[in-house]
Amino acid sequence: MNKQYVEAVKTIKTAILKSQSRASRYTNAEMLSLYYSIGGYVSENSRAGTWGTGAIDEISSRLREELPGLRGFSGRNIKSMRQFFEAWQPFLQNSKSLAINDNSAAVATELLKVERTELDFHENQSPLAADFKMEYFTGISFTHHMEILHMTKKLDERLFYVRECALGHWSKYVLRTRLKDDLYHHKGALTNNFLLTIPNDKQYMKAIQTFKDEYFLDFINMEELDLTDQQDLDERVLENEIISHIRNFIQCLGSGFCFVGNQHRIEVDGEEFFADLLFFQRDLRALVVIELKKGKFKPAYLGQLNFYLSALDDQERKNGENPSIGILLCREANKSVVELAIRDYSKPLGVATYRTPDELPGNYKILAPIMEEIPKLLSDSQFMEEEKEE
Known part of the structure; x- marks a missing residue:
């Protein structure tokens, strides 16, 4: 092949790979944006008592009827989106919840752009905050975020695992191992x-x-x-x-x-x-x-x-x-x-x-294999739909 063509192939190939990498990052950031925004909307209405008991499950069912093939929006997953919003909303600057169109009761299309948002930590709130970058936050999947939220309580712990997960490109199974080992401490x-x-x-x-x-x-x-x-x-x-x-x-x-x-x-x-x-x-x-x-x-x-x-x-x-x-x-x-x-x-x-x-204590040794499997089975079931979509 002509040397010029070889160089052209190399240049185009590099451009494609870089574009694919950026697209992947933007897709994940957009998904987090969507889930965060829906979580904010659900939080605003469900916590204030605007919706009745069972509303989230009913909304989930209707969504899947009107959008056949929709994945990732079971009642359990929508509640996870609400938890995601409520956990991080105090630290996201200029964050917005989804708005409802007064005329049609349809969800507004303007969503929070997470990748353009900054994390805002109050003084002395987190020793890790100074070195924490927004790209860490948007660099891990919603599934990873929920694993961290389920297993940690303190902000500093969460920032630690988000950062380490993003930098280390951990799979969800590696993340679970690190959480189980209490790596933070x-x-x-x-x-x-x-x-x-x-x-x-x-x-x-x-x-x-x-x-x-x-x-x-x-x-x-x-x-x-x-x-x-x-x-x-x-x-x-x-x-x-x-x-x-x-x-x-x-x-x-x-x-x-x-x-x-x-x-x-x-x-x-x-x-x-x-x-x-x-x-x-x-x-x-x-x-x-x-x-x-x-x-x-x-x-x-x-x-x-x-x-x-x-x-x-x-x-x-x-x-x-x-x-x-x-x-x-x-x-x-x-x-x-x-x-x-x-x-x-x-x-x-x-x-x-x-x-x-x-x-391990004797009683725990008998139960350990079962106890190890239960969170995995529950988590796999909970996040199966999101992973199919991702």
Whole structure:
């Protein structure tokens, strides 16, 4: 093909892909706009007593009669739109509810343009507000918004999950996992020495936000391991379980982690050493070593991990990469002991704990599989129509 034609194809292809991306964003923003506006209209009339009992279900039924094939407007979904409006209306500037035409009782066509609206937070209302962008709000689907609203109460929590969901492009299933793990309260709570060992402020903040203080390894089935003492979970057994479910473990860690290998060999002057788990974290642009310990934290563990980081930085760190980071994953840890032990090390280190399903109370262990399925089934049923439309 003529070189000019090849260039033309490349140019047009790029334009198409960019246009499709913009169209997708605008479609989602327009849908949120529609749902928000309808939610405002329903809220205004149903909360004030203008409509009688059962009005929403009746309206839903009539809508589907007059618009055959309409999806996403069941009575339950319309109530979700009302909840969506009522949750965010106090923080949206220049927000409008749908108006009713006095002559025809038809819904007016002027809808709120969410993408052109700004979030307005009162002073001291939310620490996250200063860094929150409207594109995060319009960047996730209505289904994602409702998952967040159902599982959180405080504004700061909601902003956190909306932002993380938008930036990480989480599926609704990943979002549910993060909500279940209570990521908001655990992310950034890791006991560490990053302030002293990571001089770059941006890199420091990224590192703080990347790691949690506790990880729930719910994919490890203790009964299948056939251990005589489930509390005495051997480190190699734990490692093998993680490797067998590496996708689940990466989801526990969060976005940006790339698995390099386990029992990673490090050689120093003819002597061999083996790091349990090695990852590369794309956002931090750094290798991350995770060492597994079956019991309680001991200060001596940090010396081994610090040594691994020194060796990796000397032998394997590439140009442009940041210093390696070490995370010690223990069954339990005394925070005061960890803080005292970790502060004088020169490499970036953190200590986190993990839980496994055997730590759940006996009654809960029996009910856990059922309890896990019920919200999923209810949520799938609730949002099935919206997803078909989206």
